Ligand SMILES: NC(=O)C1=CN([C@@H]2O[C@H](COP(=O)(O)OP(=O)(O)OC[C@H]3O[C@@H](n4cnc5c(N)ncnc54)[C@H](OP(=O)(O)O)[C@@H]3O)[C@@H](O)[C@H]2O)C=CC1
């Protein structure tokens with residue numbers, strides 16, 4: 291049997307971090323080698339499993355070099371500025387990375403791509419199998435409904451989410467625009483207010499809802515004349531994101547460099 295993959299979770303006390311610590315503890319082929327949080331986090335020094343009632347013998351730290359020494363893969367669910375610092379440390383230690391964080395600028399995405407040329411990285415705004423299958427369905431639907439259908443992406447998330455539209459909604463927009471031979475930057479409409487004029491049929495609209503504890507809902511509406519098609523995904527828990535992240539970490543064990551998406555991990559290309 292191979293030695294277990296040594297994983298470090300960044301953002302260990304966050305919503306996704308806690309879910310990942312739990313999922314790693316339940317997997318025979320993985321071990322939690324480190325748990326990172328911000329230098330001012332009240333969770334520093336606590337056992338990474340304390341919040342889920344399953345101590346792991348790994349204390350949460352802000353010391354990137356200590357946490358990453360000897361690790362195989364970092365799993366990052368933090369904020370873009372945190373991810374940048376974590377990747378710099380990954381480069382020093384030759385540690386591969388699974389990045390679930392969203393809200394990157396185009397320049398930050400380019401930095402991640404450059405990093406991945408040396409150190410294999412999976413970057414995906416949504417790790418769930420279901421959403422990644424939906425992305426394939428959207429490609430098929432957009433090609434078939436390329437005229438006469440107005441396309442709107444509607445997403446809903448919990449009140450704590452800080453970026454909008456969600457990374458998933460933006461990736462859906464990219465898939466739809468590519469299928470239609472458009473550039474999302476040229477055709478996206480992110481807000482409407484006041485006298486907007488009639489809808490331009492070449493646009494892709496986005497609507498964002500924030501409230502309560504909604505884990506993550508995404509719907510793409512193709513509105514035609516006399517009919518509407520809706521393709522929806524709803525997450526009822528964060529477990530699917532965690533399991534997808536672990537699949538991405540196992541995938542990284544098979545490659546040495548390059549930037550990958552969940553379509554590579556799930557063999558959906
Ligand atoms: N790809 C996917 O499948 C999914 C992606 N996400 C994305 O993952 C990210 C995290 O989501 P979620 O777990 O809900 O968020 P939380 O706010 O619950 O957790 C974020 C964690 O990262 C820490 N953190 C924040 N800023 C930094 C920083 N600059 N450096 C280091 N650590 C930092 C936080 O610490 P503190 O609390 O002290 O600020 C916290 O521990 C978001 O971008 C979200 O959109 C979420 C779910 C699924």
Ligand SMILES: O=C(O)C1=N[C@H](C(=O)O)C[C@H](O)C1
Pocket residue numbers: 392415416447451455456457458459505506507
């Ligand atoms: O912040 C979240 O919670 C989520 N973020 C990701 C996104 O921005 O798409 C994935 C999922 O929808 C949950």
